[in-house]
Amino acid sequence: MLHIAMIGCGAIGLSVLELLKDDRDLALDQVVVPAGHLDQARQRLAGIAAQARVGEALDYARRPDLLVECAGHAALAEHVIPALERGIPCLLVSIGALSEDGLAARLEDAARRGGTRVELLSGAIGGIDALAAARVAGLDSVVYSGRKPSRAWKGTPADERFDLDGLTEPTVIFEGSAREASSRYPKNANVAATLSLAGLGLDATRVRLIADPTSEENVHHYQARGAFGEFEMTLRGKPLAANPKTSMLTVLSIVRALGNHAHAVSI
Ligand SMILES: NC(=O)C1=CN([C@@H]2O[C@H](COP(=O)(O)OP(=O)(O)OC[C@H]3O[C@@H](n4cnc5c(N)ncnc54)[C@H](O)[C@@H]3O)[C@@H](O)[C@H]2O)C=CC1
Numbered sequence: 188m189l190h191i192a193m194i195g196c197g198a199i200g201l202s203v204l205e206l207l208k209d210d211r212d213l214a215l216d217q218v219v220v221p222a223g224h225l226d227q228a229r230q231r232l233a234g235i236a237a238q239a240r241v242g243e244a245l246d247y248a249r250r251p252d253l254l255v256e257c258a259g260h261a262a263l264a265e266h267v268i269p270a271l272e273r274g275i276p277c278l279l280v281s282i283g284a285l286s287e288d289g290l291a292a293r294l295e296d297a298a299r300r301g302g303t304r305v306e307l308l309s310g311a312i313g314g315i316d317a318l319a320a321a322r323v324a325g326l327d328s329v330v331y332s333g334r335k336p337s338r339a340w341k342g343t344p345a346d347e348r349f350d351l352d353g354l355t356e357p358t359v360i361f362e363g364s365a366r367e368a369s370s371r372y373p374k375n376a377n378v379a380a381t382l383s384l385a386g387l388g389l390d391a392t393r394v395r396l397i398a399d400p401t402s403e404e405n406v407h408h409y410q411a412r413g414a415f416g417e418f419e420m421t422l423r424g425k426p427l428a429a430n431p432k433t434s435m436l437t438v439l440s441i442v443r444a445l446g447n448h449a450h451a452v453s454i
C-alpha cells in the first residue's frame with residue numbers, strides 16, 4: 188500500500204481522487220491547501236476521501252511515501268522543496284514554476300540533500316519520452332503552440348490586452364520564449380516549460396499562445412528537429428469542466444504516475 192499526500196485539491200486533485208478511490212494499492216492520507224481553502228477542501232473530500240487529513244502544511248509525523256503536487260507554482264517553494272529535503276519523493280505538474288530564476292537548482296539540490304527524487308510529469312502533453320531521448324544526440328529547434336478557447340485566458344495578462352469575449356477568430360495572444368510564457372501564464376503554459384526542460388531549454392524553445400473562440404479543445408502542437416530526425420505532435424485535449432484552463436490528460440498523467448509507483452508493473 189502506497190501512502191500519498193496531495194498538495195492542492197482543485198479541478199485536478201479532485202478528478203485524480205475520483206479515479207483512484209477504488210485503487211486498493213493507494214491510500215490518500217493528507218491534503219494540503221492554503222488556510223482560506225481548508226473548509227472547501229474538507230467538503231470536497233467528504234464523498235471521496237473522508238479519511239484524509241486536510242491541513243495548510245504537511246504533517247511529517249504521518250510521513251507520506253510519495254507527495255503529488257497539483258496546486259500551482261507557489262506550492263513548489265512552499266511545500267515541495269521542504270518535503271524533498273526530508274527525503275519524500277515528489278511528483279509535479281506545476282512545471283512552469285521552474286522558469287523562476289534558481290528554482291530548478293533549488294529543487295534538484297533539495298532532492299539530493301534528501302536522498303530522494305523529483306519527477307516532472309508530462310501533464311497535458313505527450314511525446315516527452317521521444318523529445319528527451321532526441322535531446323541526447325542534440326536538438327536544433329523546438330517550436331510549440333498552445334491554443335485554448337477564449338474563456339481559458341480569463342484572468343491572465345491576455346484578458347487585459349484583448350477583448351476575449353469579443354474575439355471572432357483565433358488570435359495570437361503571446362509569442363516569445365518558454366521562460367516568458369511560463370512566468371506570465373502560470374496556469375496555461377506549464378506544457379511550454381515541460382517541453383523546454385525535456386528539450387532545448389526555457390530560452391531556446393519558441394512559444395506561441397492562441398485564444399480560439401471557435402474551439403472547445405486545448406490544442407497543443409509542437410515540432411522538434413535535431414540529429415535524430417524530426418517529429419511533430421498535435422494533442423487535442425478536452426478541458427476539465429471544473430477548470431477550462433486545464434486539460435483532462437493532466438489528471439490522467441497523474442493517475443498513471445501514481446499507479447506506476449503503487450502497482451507491481453509499470454507502463
Ligand atoms: N503540467 C501540465 O500540463 C499542467 C499543469 N497544471 C498545474 O496544475 C495547477 C492546478 O490546476 P487545477 O487543479 O486545474 O487548479 P485549481 O485552481 O482548480 O486548483 C488549485 C488547488 O490548489 C490549491 N492551492 C493553491 N495554491 C496553493 C498553495 N500555494 N499550496 C497548496 N495548495 C494550493 C487550491 O486551494 C486548489 O485546491 C495549475 O495551477 C498549474 O500550475 C495545470 C494544467 C496542466
Ligand SMILES: O=C([O-])CC(=O)C(=O)O
Binds near residue numbers: 311373433
Ligand atoms: O492543461 C492544459 O491544457 C495545459 C495547461 O494548462 C498548461 O500548460 O499549463
